[in-house]
Structure formats: C-alpha cells, structure tokens
Amino acid sequence: MGDRIGRVCVIGAGVMGAGIAAQVANAGVPVLLLDVAGEGPDRSAIAREAVARMVKAEPAPFMSKQAAGLVEIGNIEDDLTKVALCDWIVEAVVERLDVKQSLYARLETVRRPGSAISSNTSTIPLAKLVEGRSEAFVADFLITHFFNPPRYMRLLEVVSGPKTRPEVAAKVEAFADRAMGKRIVHAKDRPGFIANRIGTYWIQVAVNAAMDLGLTVEEADAIGGRPMGVPKTGIFGLIDLVGLDLMPLLQKSLGSSLAPDDPFHASLRTLQLVEKMIAEGHIGRKGKGGFYRINREKGGVRE
Ligand code: NAI
Numbered sequence: 001m002g003d004r005i006g007r008v009c010v011i012g013a014g015v016m017g018a019g020i021a022a023q024v025a026n027a028g029v030p031v032l033l034l035d036v037a038g039e040g041p042d043r044s045a046i047a048r049e050a051v052a053r054m055v056k057a058e059p060a061p062f063m064s065k066q067a068a069g070l071v072e073i074g075n076i077e078d079d080l081t082k083v084a085l086c087d088w089i090v091e092a093v094v095e096r097l098d099v100k101q102s103l104y105a106r107l108e109t110v111r112r113p114g115s116a117i118s119s120n121t122s123t124i125p126l127a128k129l130v131e132g133r134s135e136a137f138v139a140d141f142l143i144t145h146f147f148n149p150p151r152y153m154r155l156l157e158v159v160s161g162p163k164t165r166p167e168v169a170a171k172v173e174a175f176a177d178r179a180m181g182k183r184i185v186h187a188k189d190r191p192g193f194i195a196n197r198i199g200t201y202w203i204q205v206a207v208n209a210a211m212d213l214g215l216t217v218e219e220a221d222a223i224g225g226r227p228m229g230v231p232k233t234g235i236f237g238l239i240d241l242v243g244l245d246l247m248p249l250l251q252k253s254l255g256s257s258l259a260p261d262d263p264f265h266a267s268l269r270t271l272q273l274v275e276k277m278i279a280e281g282h283i284g285r286k287g288k289g290g291f292y293r294i295n296r297e298k299g300g301v302r303e
Helices: 015-026 045-056 080-085 097-110 135-139 166-178 195-212 217-224 234-242 246-257 268-279
Strands: 008-011 031-035 071-075 088-091 116-119 141-146 155-160 183-186
Touching: 008 015, 008 080, 015 031, 015 045, 015 071, 015 141, 031 045, 031 080, 045 071, 080 097, 088 097, 088 166, 097 116, 097 135, 116 166, 135 141, 141 166, 155 166, 166 183, 195 217, 195 234, 195 246, 195 268, 217 234, 234 246, 246 268
Parallel strands: 008 031, 008 088, 031 071, 088 116, 116 141, 155 183
Antiparallel strands: 141 155
C-alpha cells in the first residue's frame, strides 16, 4: 500500500461531493468525480454540471478553471472500475444507509485493496455503514465528515472504527491537513458524532423558538446570526445552505439511534413544515430556494 494520495475519487456530486472534489483539485491533485448515470444522452451530466457550478460560484469561484482540468467526470454505471486507480475514495452520496451500503458492496469488487475509503455521512455510525463488508474493506474504511462549504470550513471530523488500520487514517489525515488545510477532530463512533449530535438539535430548538415567538426568518436570523456565532447565514439561511431535503434524513437517522426519552425527539416539531416545503420544491439554495428564495443560479441574490 502506498502511503501517498496522488489521485482521489469522490462519489456523489451534490452540495458536498462537488465542494470536496473542488478542494482536492485546487490542491493540484487529480480527482475522479462520479454520480448516478443521467437519463439523457450525457450520462455524466450530474458531475459535469457540478464542475461548472464550482467554477461559476459567486461571489468567488470554488474551483479555478485550471483546477477544473484536473477533474475527470463520470457516472457509477460506466466508470466505477476507474476507482481502482484512486488512493482515496470519498463517498458523499445521499444520507441513506441502504444507498451507502449498496454502493460499498459494489466498490468492494472494484477498488484497489489498500486504497482508503471514507464516508462523509453526517449521522450514520461507522459500525452500521460497514455491516456485511469484508475485513479488508473495513480495515481501509473511516468517516471523514467535512463541513459546508468545504472550501471555507476548516473543521474535519474523523471517525475511525476499531478495525480501521491506523496507517490508513494517518494517510487520509495527512492529506486533509497538508493539501486541504483541514483541522482534524477525532470523534467517537456515536450517532451524529460530535457536530451533528449537537448541531441538529440546536438548529431545531432555534427554529421552534422562532416559530413560537412569531418571528420572521429575517428577524430570527438577525438574532441567531452574528450574536450566536452563525454570522454569514443565520440559522434559517444555514438550513437553506445545507439543503432542506437533508434535514428530515438527518433527523430520522439520528433519531433512530437515540434513546426514546432523549430530548431530541421532542424537538422535531418543525419536521412537517420542512417536509411541506420540500414537497413544494423549496429544498434550499441548490433548488429554487428555501426559507430565503435564493438559489445558486441567482448567485445568492434575494428575490
Ligand atoms: P446532495 O443531495 O446535494 O447530493 C447527493 C448526490 O449523491 C446527488 O448528486 C445524488 O445524485 C448522488 N447519489 C445518490 N445516490 C448515489 C449513488 N448510489 N452513487 C453515486 N451518486 C449518488 O447531498 P449532500 O448534501 O451533498 O450530502 C451528501 C452527504 O454528505 C450525506 O451523507 C450528507 O449527510 C453529508 N453532509 C452534508 C452536508 C450539507 O451541508 N449538505 C454537510 C456535511 C455532510
């Protein structure tokens, strides 16, 4: 096993995967970016559009044009065998255990033994992710939880399992530190780890309070923005940035792992509102806007 990461694969070209790939490419390292196969003639359209979005991001590009030249795009139906050329595979697909597990089963047959593989999951314990996988896969597996947007958030939460080889974790951490400028926090393999065990609950409590007090989102974010340490977006703006569609997945995933009397469950009052907004297509900035009608095509300009 080489101890150098010279080529990375990111699977899932959504909010996080695109941002992680951009950061790797900005460091001058080649990246293979894969998503599901599109239904149109361009089967790699999702990854292609993700790269274009990173280059066009406002107010500052997330990836230079030069770095974009280091990104090879593809889809998991036609290009999965190319992961064998990669030293680190980062999984950033939708927050669903079944989807992640079936992807790992496929990766097990094509990846190069010794290559590191990590999940960007927000809430799912490592022990659940690797259920049914071979010993060799489990030895190369860890969680690397990046924060949104990866370009600007320096924190990286890392979870190693009892069977993760220390050399694999060390290789990934050295790359994240030196090439990507991350500051690493080691978390235990608990539901939500550190950040989302606290953060998901805290966001819900803040939203509940705003609704009980009858505040507008602007008023709530004026209070819950700079004064509470979320200066750029405020709390409702943060939900728009994360993606409203991710919220119920996080809440259900985390909730399913916690004790029945955990206060987290009582904080889920906002779930219905979020689900109604998702049904209407308001999934946040990546869609047609969320609590704020800002989307990425409008470059952050409010309607
Ligand atoms: P997203 O919904 O923006 O993107 C997910 C992408 O995965 C989509 O492009 C989808 O087509 C693709 N995908 C789904 N199944 C796939 C498969 N089997 N193979 C390849 N691609 C597949 O989701 P987002 O927000 O980027 O989240 C991805 C992961 O990162 C989740 O585990 C989430 O919990 C985690 N995360 C999200 C953060 C956020 O702020 N949005 C922050 C930190 C972690």
